[in-house]
Amino acid sequence: MEKLLLKDCLPEVLEEMKAAFEQKEMPKLLKQLETLEITEVCECGDASCGSFYTDHLRRDNIEVEGIRTESGFLVEVYNGRIHYVEVMPSETGRSIREKITMCK
Known part of the structure; x- marks a missing residue:
């Protein structure tokens, strides 16, 4: 199965993330954007939830850093x-x- 890349499917989201990472001077995260994969949508079941995973980890019991974009997305x-x-x-x-x- 072919990878679903963020840049191909949601270029507007990629651009917003890019702007946030540039503003916050996060070059390591900027480098990831070109090959960032959408691996799965949120499993909450809400048809109006646009959250998605970019790897196969699950959020339970892990420490994460949150970066907010201008539109309010939380990376x-x-x-x-x-x-x-x-x-x-x-x-x-x-x-x-x-x-x-x-x-898909």
């Missing part, structure tokens, strides 16, 4: 790697979830 980083992007239930979230589904 979670674990051990220096982008792990999860939280997009709260909203019309934006619904749109992101639909785009991910269409890209």
Whole structure:
């Protein structure tokens, strides 16, 4: 199965993350964006939740660093790697979830 890259499926989300990482001077996270994969959507079941994982770790009992973007997305980083992007239930979230589904 082909990898689902963030840059191909959600370029607008990638650009927002890029702006946040540039503003906060986070070059190691910037480098990850070009090959960042969407591995799975949030399993909460809410059709308006646009959150997604970028690796196969699960959030339970791990320490993460949160980086907020201008639109309010929360990028979670674990051990220096982008792990999860939280997009709260909203019309934006619904749109992101639909785009991910269409890209698969």
